[in-house]
Amino acid sequence: MAKLDAKIPNGPLAQKWTNHKNSLKLVSPANKKKMDIIMVGTGVAGAAAAASLGQMGYNVKVFCFQDSPRRAHSVAAQGGINATKNYRNDNDSVYRLFYDMIKGGDFRAREANVYRAAEVSSSIIDQLTAQGVPFAREYGGNLTTRSFGGVQVSRTFYAQGQTGQQVLLGSYSALKRQAAKGSVTMYERRQMLEIVTIDGKARGIICRNLVTGEMERHSAHAVVMATGGYGTIYFLSTLAVNSSGEAAYAAYKKGAFFANPSFIQIHPSCIPQLNEYQSKLTLMSESLRNDGRVWAPKAQGDKRKPNEIPVEERDYYLERRYPAFGNLVPRDIASRAAKERCDAGYGVGETGYAVYLDFSDAIKKQGKKVIENKYGNLFDLYEKITGESPYKMPMKIYPAGHYTMGGLWVDYNLMTTIPGLYAIGEANFSDHGANRLGASALMQGSGDGYFVLPITINDYLADEIQTPKISTDLPEFHDAENEAKARIEKLMNINGKTSPLAFHKKLGKIMWDRAGMARNAEGLKKGIEEINQLEDEFYKDLNITGSTDSMNQTLERALRVAASFEIARLIIYDALNRNESCGAHFREEYQTQDGEALRNDEEFSYVSVWEYQGNQKMPNLHKEDLVFEEVKVQQRSYK
Numbered sequence: 001m002a003k004l005d006a007k008i009p010n011g012p013l014a015q016k017w018t019n020h021k022n023s024l025k026l027v028s029p030a031n032k033k034k035m036d037i038i039m040v041g042t043g044v045a046g047a048a049a050a051a052s053l054g055q056m057g058y059n060v061k062v063f064c065f066q067d068s069p070r071r072a073h074s075v076a077a078q079g080g081i082n083a084t085k086n087y088r089n090d091n092d093s094v095y096r097l098f099y100d101m102i103k104g105g106d107f108r109a110r111e112a113n114v115y116r117a118a119e120v121s122s123s124i125i126d127q128l129t130a131q132g133v134p135f136a137r138e139y140g141g142n143l144t145t146r147s148f149g150g151v152q153v154s155r156t157f158y159a160q161g162q163t164g165q166q167v168l169l170g171s172y173s174a175l176k177r178q179a180a181k182g183s184v185t186m187y188e189r190r191q192m193l194e195i196v197t198i199d200g201k202a203r204g205i206i207c208r209n210l211v212t213g214e215m216e217r218h219s220a221h222a223v224v225m226a227t228g229g230y231g232t233i234y235f236l237s238t239l240a241v242n243s244s245g246e247a248a249y250a251a252y253k254k255g256a257f258f259a260n261p262s263f264i265q266i267h268p269s270c271i272p273q274l275n276e277y278q279s280k281l282t283l284m285s286e287s288l289r290n291d292g293r294v295w296a297p298k299a300q301g302d303k304r305k306p307n308e309i310p311v312e313e314r315d316y317y318l319e320r321r322y323p324a325f326g327n328l329v330p331r332d333i334a335s336r337a338a339k340e341r342c343d344a345g346y347g348v349g350e351t352g353y354a355v356y357l358d359f360s361d362a363i364k365k366q367g368k369k370v371i372e373n374k375y376g377n378l379f380d381l382y383e384k385i386t387g388e389s390p391y392k393m394p395m396k397i398y399p400a401g402h403y404t405m406g407g408l409w410v411d412y413n414l415m416t417t418i419p420g421l422y423a424i425g426e427a428n429f430s431d432h433g434a435n436r437l438g439a440s441a442l443m444q445g446s447g448d449g450y451f452v453l454p455i456t457i458n459d460y461l462a463d464e465i466q467t468p469k470i471s472t473d474l475p476e477f478h479d480a481e482n483e484a485k486a487r488i489e490k491l492m493n494i495n496g497k498t499s500p501l502a503f504h505k506k507l508g509k510i511m512w513d514r515a516g517m518a519r520n521a522e523g524l525k526k527g528i529e530e531i532n533q534l535e536d537e538f539y540k541d542l543n544i545t546g547s548t549d550s551m552n553q554t555l556e557r558a559l560r561v562a563a564s565f566e567i568a569r570l571i572i573y574d575a576l577n578r579n580e581s582c583g584a585h586f587r588e589e590y591q592t593q594d595g596e597a598l599r600n601d602e603e604f605s606y607v608s609v610w611e612y613q614g615n616q617k618m619p620n621l622h623k624e625d626l627v628f629e630e631v632k633v634q635q636r637s638y639k
Helices: 013-023 044-056 094-104 111-130 163-181 246-254 286-290 317-321 331-343 360-366 368-386 441-461 475-492 500-515 521-541 553-577
Strands: 036-040 059-063 184-187 190-198 201-209 215-219 222-225 264-270 293-297 355-358 395-404 421-423 606-611 620-625
Touching (some): 013 111, 044 059, 044 163, 044 441, 094 111, 163 441, 201 222, 201 475, 222 441, 246 553, 264 286, 286 368, 317 331, 331 355, 360 368, 500 521, 500 553, 521 553
Parallel strands (some): 059 184
């Protein structure tokens, strides 16, 4: 059985990463040419890592289910990327970013990893600027920044409201350069189904060609998961429709431990659901809260148009409740505050489940042109979806499922409990604790891809230089492929009447009701029963049209939904185990008198790490104790 060894270096926190780098083994340029690495996922983390490893001389095989790596969901990261360059001279530092992330995560993240993320942040901006990422600039040409939730400095670099897209294009250009040089081989339109292990080490993957339907075997000396999060567990989320936890589940099922699965971020500013036919929700960047003011009417059930409600009859509730941070409180706090107002009858819109995000004051003070330069594409997106212009009318927003702080457990080197299997970016758990601060996702993904994994993976591969190229004719590949084929045949042979989309919707509603913004023990236990019942129904009444030997998007979705049942249970097991509230995990039984999260540091200051025991079986719980050497753990306050 795998054991938890976080491999956190000794020594002072500020020196751990530097000293650790000096102690790691190296691989010579000649030996790198003999070694293969598989990269699953081409978002900011995967593209950055693949480009870096290819530049170093490794043979990299890159897989994505999209038709191009540039369609990875990182394009949807709108608001910015954090770094500690202190261009605004507001006394920012590596330590302040580190502390903001630890506090923002409600003291449930590993201290050493968070400090390293802050430490490499400034190098990321240099890297991306050199690649041509068009960050916003001051009149004199210097890069400019803006604020984000949970901080009191301006450290977020941005490219209007499309930072993720521009950062991904920078990484993609570096990736394509390596592909042209021959160090990277691209495999688009592939769905990874199995991790292949030989003698306990990750040695390859089984995937399905989404165009031809063929099963493929691919081998390597190491495998890297850069597959993003599992927020589509709620069905309606800010994620791309095809984003899922399927790849992480394949690793979990094979022996990779899963950490903090119940830590799922609900983003406070999304366009509310317009009808029951939607397949996803649209994010309105947290950066909008720099200039937008959040409010709800002071009177319950006020149906007047927002511009008809006088200022004195508006409740700017975030400014009222959290005067120190105002509209820029962290996402978990802003989300719960919106839910509280709506549940109490002060919500707006046809459903009553929305609040206003108002830019009228900012437009009056700064002018429409300034606001347009900052957020123009976001305003256009909102108007295209809702038919209302935010320049004339406040946005309506409501929380929605977004980012997953939980993920595959990794040690300080970003390796999972399967030797040779790594997880980077949102696919791992390591940097965000119970709540991710805004603009830290692009930071972590880029940091892992450019500056962490390319260094740490050498330490493992240095002991593999005598291992020849791995044959895909080995029995382990044969067995893994047969397992994937059997799973597909099982689904195809059900011949029921209900589409996988319908099952996904039902699962999403269960998860939103039982394990969404608020959870309680009774609801979570009911949720387990409902998921089990739905899964049983799934295997009796699933209908998949088409065949296996061609493009079949219904089959693709069915495979993702099949994996989602076990992930959903894992989320609920974790939420039931954690008898406290922290960050995005809000157990209604554990809250302060004024409705804030109430942590239990005596009993739950640990990473909950789960080991797969079989479908519908209780997984084993392991605990990685969280030790804080540099920060004082205290009740989180933004008042």
